[in-house]
Amino acid sequence: MRTISRGGGRNAQMNFKKKISQHKETIAKKWFELIINSYPAETARFLKTRNDPFANPVGMSTRQSLEVLIDCLTDQIDQTGQDKARSALDTILRIRAIQDFTPAQAIRFVFDVKQVIRQTLSVEHSDSQTVKEMAALDRQVDELGLLGFDIYMKCREKIYDLKANEIKSRIYKAFSRAGIIKESLDDV
Numbered sequence: 259m260r261t262i263s264r265g266g267g268r269n270a271q272m273n274f275k276k277k278i279s280q281h282k283e284t285i286a287k288k289w290f291e292l293i294i295n296s297y298p299a300e301t302a303r304f305l306k307t308r309n310d311p312f313a314n315p316v317g318m319s320t321r322q323s324l325e326v327l328i329d330c331l332t333d334q335i336d337q338t339g340q341d342k343a344r345s346a347l348d349t350i351l352r353i354r355a356i357q358d359f360t361p362a363q364a365i366r367f368v369f370d371v372k373q374v375i376r377q378t379l380s381v382e383h384s385d386s387q388t389v390k391e392m393a394a395l396d397r398q399v400d401e402l403g404l405l406g407f408d409i410y411m412k413c414r415e416k417i418y419d420l421k422a423n424e425i426k427s428r429i430y431k432a433f434s435r436a437g438i439i440k441e442s443l444d445d446v
Contacts, residue, residue, distance in 0.1 A: 274391040275332040286324045288374045293367045323349045347406045355413035368403040
């Protein structure tokens with residue numbers, strides 16, 4: 259996740275990122291709504307209405323993670339920033355990995371923030387500096403999306419490994435009970 263600037267654009271870009279920071283709460287709220295609306299209606303209703311972190315840990319952790327991701331988009335991304343982004347994405351994507359989302363559905367929320375920011379800040383594309391700033395932000399969001407895809411796939415791989423090991427264990431125990439497999443002294 260690189261910040262690209264050329265010439266005098268750095269100060270203008272910082273001003274643009276400052277606008278994002280100033281509207282962080284609104285952006286996070288709209289972004290959260292988009293994520294929640296990707297769930298089935300009953301789940302979405304629950305996640306929207308429960309503000310208690312103990313009754314709704316998924317909703318609370320998602321909200322907090324989105325705020326961290328917005329901070330990552332407005333800060334210079336060093337290794338610490340990448341670790342924060344990875345952790346925030348991991349929190350959201352672990353939840354989505356165990357549900358019936360395709361990879362595209364699970365990760366789409368990352369890219370949705372582009373539209374949320376454009377709508378919230380009423381970005382007009384006639385200004386060439388704004389276009390450059392949005393292009394740089396879009397690249398950062400794309401980097402987050404790629405990072406999210408890696409995280410999501412690792413979570414899915416882990417789930418498939420757990421399922422495969424569970425099936426192997428069941429089969430072994432069933433064969434053992436049936437006397438088809440005899441445990442060796444090494445297995446005891």
